Amino acid sequence: MSLTALQIRPFIPFPIQISHHTYRTIIKLSSKTLSKPLQIKSKSQETHHDFTPQTRTQEDGIPIEDVRIIAKFKSRHNYIRVLEISRKADHPFAGSRLLLLDAPGNIHSISFLFKSLTNTYFDVFAALPPIIPPGPIAILGFGAGSTARLLLELYPGVVVHGWELDSSVIDVGREFFGLKKLEKQYPDRLFIYVGNALSAKVKDGFSGILVDLFCKGSLIPELQDPNTWEKLRKSLRKGGRIMVNVGGSCVEAEDKRRDGKVVMEDTLKAMHQVFGDRLSVLNLGNRKDDSSLALTGKLPDLDAWKKVLPRSLSCYVDMWRPLSL
Structure with a gap:
């Protein structure tokens, strides 16, 4: 099958501000294919590796203070939660909203305020x-x-x-x-x-x-x-x-x-x-x-x-x- 050129609109990258915390609770998220499901790690479970400044991936946790739950309820079919991730979070999901639909915390939708692509x-x-x-x-x-x-x-x-x-x-x-x-x-x-x-x-x-x-x-x-x-x-x-x-x-x-x-x-x-x-x-x-x-x-x-x-x-x-x- 031949491929035809398509009109592609440009994307505007969103700058992520980095912040580091000495002690923090970590939330881990999964977009159904990219990492472990939502988990909370207490301060006592933190390791030295967690405090080392580095480039984070989607498999890394998000400090709980950078996460805000803006909706949470059970429907007929799902346990629905909507999370808002701070723009200042040291994480690829910074500035996003996430839709979770099951108890383990797999991500079913994601949107960013200033960009379309999701890296998922x-x-x-x-x-x-x-x-x-x-x-x-x-x-x-x-x-x-x-x-x-x-x-x-x-x-x-x-x-x-x-x-x-x-x-x-x-x-x-x-x-x-x-x-x-x-x-x-x-x-x-x-x-x-x-x-x-x-x-x-x-x-x-x-x-x-x-x-x-x-x-x-x-x-x-x-x-x-x-x-x-x-x-x-x-x-x-x-x-x-x-x-x-x-x-x-x-x-x-x-x-x-x-x-x-x-x-x-x-x-x-x-x-x-x-x-x-x-x-x-x-x-x-x-x-x-x-x-x-x-x-x-x-x-x-x-x-x-x-x-x-x-x-x-x-x-x-x-x-x-x-x-x-």
Whole structure:
């Protein structure tokens, strides 16, 4: 498939102010693919390593004084919390709002005040449009709209259809993550549905499907069933692709029997039964099995793909590898 140049809007980087504390309580966060879930470390558990000035990653903790809870309640489907991270925090999430939906504290949406890219798997999702045919893109597991925002801002012609099971999550997105403004800004390009994402369909099929379906801290069981992937494959138009957040060992489920690495492997095996060798995997995190995304279809010309992406997204292209079971 040939790649066409797309109009990419520039991004304005947000300066992070660094602050250091002698003693602090640490919160650890996970964006479902990048680090350990939310944990609180007391002062007595701190090590000398925690006090050493250094460049922090998403796997490092955030001092509790830099975190503000601005919403916290239980809906029918989720334990919803919205956190606001101080701009002064010594952390890549400084200046962001985070949506947590399960007890372990996995992040399901993130937004920054002065930038669009997130340096998380949402950015990998945003690299999909150049390698699919024209047509609507489905987001299964819409959350508060992190992926939709990137697609709409990066690609002027893209139309997004998002499915979210929990209406309260959509309400939170509108209240705290700018989703209401996004809907007003793109009334003909953004369509949101509350309901079962696995029943998603549009006339003539989707050109691309982004799958981000977690429940209680684990990929939903349906994704370990080849029949689910066959159904999703049939909802694609010719040349369409599916990109999936398949999690990994970093994803902590409420049910300890749902080991993140095992669930990831079972999901990839189910996908392989449907897509065969036309399946690629991208690994994120510090370890090979830490977190992964999957992409269906023949791996495209990587150089051509990179040329139509901003540099901040093109860095992910060379990370794709054919699936090896």
